[in-house]
Amino acid sequence: MFGKYSPHILATLSLGLPLIGSHLARMAIHVSDTVLLGWYSVDALAALVIATSMINIFFFLGMGYGIGVMGVIATAIARGDETEVRRSARMALWLSVGHSLLCMPFFWFSGPILLALGQTQTTATMAQDFLRIAGWGLLPMLGSLTLNAYLAAQERPGVAMWVTLAGLPLNVALIWVLTFGNLGMPELGVRGAAIASVTVQMLGLAALALYAHWLPQARKYNLFQRFWRPDTQAMRDVFRIGWPIGLTMVAEGGLFVASNVMMGWIGTQELAAHGIALQITSIAFMVHLGLSNAATVRVGQAKGRGDNVWMRDAAVTVIGLSLVFAALTIAAFLIFARPLVGLYLDAADPLAPVIIAIGAGLLVYAALFQLTDALQVIALGFLRGVHDTRVPMWIAAFSYWVIGMPVAWALAFPLGFGPAGLWLGLCVGLTLAAALLMRRFWRGWSRGDWTPPSPAV
Numbered sequence: 001m002f003g004k005y006s007p008h009i010l011a012t013l014s015l016g017l018p019l020i021g022s023h024l025a026r027m028a029i030h031v032s033d034t035v036l037l038g039w040y041s042v043d044a045l046a047a048l049v050i051a052t053s054m055i056n057i058f059f060f061l062g063m064g065y066g067i068g069v070m071g072v073i074a075t076a077i078a079r080g081d082e083t084e085v086r087r088s089a090r091m092a093l094w095l096s097v098g099h100s101l102l103c104m105p106f107f108w109f110s111g112p113i114l115l116a117l118g119q120t121q122t123t124a125t126m127a128q129d130f131l132r133i134a135g136w137g138l139l140p141m142l143g144s145l146t147l148n149a150y151l152a153a154q155e156r157p158g159v160a161m162w163v164t165l166a167g168l169p170l171n172v173a174l175i176w177v178l179t180f181g182n183l184g185m186p187e188l189g190v191r192g193a194a195i196a197s198v199t200v201q202m203l204g205l206a207a208l209a210l211y212a213h214w215l216p217q218a219r220k221y222n223l224f225q226r227f228w229r230p231d232t233q234a235m236r237d238v239f240r241i242g243w244p245i246g247l248t249m250v251a252e253g254g255l256f257v258a259s260n261v262m263m264g265w266i267g268t269q270e271l272a273a274h275g276i277a278l279q280i281t282s283i284a285f286m287v288h289l290g291l292s293n294a295a296t297v298r299v300g301q302a303k304g305r306g307d308n309v310w311m312r313d314a315a316v317t318v319i320g321l322s323l324v325f326a327a328l329t330i331a332a333f334l335i336f337a338r339p340l341v342g343l344y345l346d347a348a349d350p351l352a353p354v355i356i357a358i359g360a361g362l363l364v365y366a367a368l369f370q371l372t373d374a375l376q377v378i379a380l381g382f383l384r385g386v387h388d389t390r391v392p393m394w395i396a397a398f399s400y401w402v403i404g405m406p407v408a409w410a411l412a413f414p415l416g417f418g419p420a421g422l423w424l425g426l427c428v429g430l431t432l433a434a435a436l437l438m439r440r441f442w443r444g445w446s447r448g449d450w451t452p453p454s455p456a457v
Helices: 002-040 042-062 064-079 082-108 110-116 121-153 158-178 190-214 216-221 232-266 268-305 308-335 337-342 352-368 370-385 390-412 419-447
Strands: none
Touching: 002 042, 002 121, 002 158, 002 190, 002 268, 002 308, 042 064, 042 082, 042 110, 042 121, 042 190, 042 232, 042 268, 064 082, 064 121, 064 232, 064 268, 064 370, 082 110, 082 121, 082 216, 082 232, 110 121, 121 158, 121 190, 121 268, 158 190, 190 216, 232 268, 232 370, 232 390, 232 419, 268 308, 268 337, 268 352, 268 370, 268 419, 308 337, 308 352, 308 370, 308 419, 337 352, 352 370, 352 419, 370 390, 370 419, 390 419
């Protein structure tokens, strides 16, 4: 049995490990921001949690174009359609740029928005200072995501990982200089961290664009030739696939952002602990997200070939790999909760013991949804590979917001479970999503919906 799946395991890891590395490297930059600002002050850390949540909402909304085009490109390459590869990737970049520019007013006037959402004056002011600078990083973030999808569909995902890893020490150095005011520079606080992030993101986008232009096997696609020319039909096609993915990402990401806002109602220390615990779980989630991206490419290739059996074996392989890692993550969260949270705080801070205690308790609840969180994102990867995005959007919205969020609110406030109640509600929403999304993919596979016979047959 293992021999049957071993080619799929090797191929999935060959594609998935660089994608995982890319996500982890990107996450490491956010972790460095969190750790350094946590050392700077608890108020700065709380402001970063809220500000990052707001950026993430708009990032999730716009990342559907880059994620969606990955399956389209993989299918087009399997069919030998060079024109479709170029048109889809180019218009995904167009849509990413347009989305980024439309979001800037929300970042610029974020202070009143955050105050209306119940945040303190200090948190809202510091978060707005951060967002007015860091918001410009949305464009390179989405552009890099799309270029990474373009390269991953050609089974060249490693460059994004190396580019992002190269940016990590630069990000840390810039934060150390600009946030804390070292080497004779003024102490800029959260604004220094924002400048560091945008600088690294812009350099990363430039490096990926140069590589995509240079890559010999990609030259036949002429991605940047007459880039300024619009392609209305391709833009509509990418938008049609991408916007439901973006809303799906918002539905899931918004669940966690809403938990940040509600945690802010409980207290600043609870919000800081929640942000740390959430980032730790997000690091583990990057592995499943990378495997999900690999699943999109592998399933998209099977769709292009019309091979239903190959699709099944590829899907089973990804599920198995994801579940193995989820089991390891559960063990780590249960055994090393306090040391993991403690990494984010200055031990000399008098509030550190309280925040560590709260964060360690939340990681125990995070262990509960590792399996279901893994399965729901893997299922989404499968469905994106077969270009099925609208129904999964409604499934996600129902699971996260009709069920998960009301349960989280009820447990946290009326029933008095506090922070633990919020996390139990997250677990409920993710579990329901995993069950419904997996059911949709496998039902479609069993009926042959995802690999219809070629018209030439």
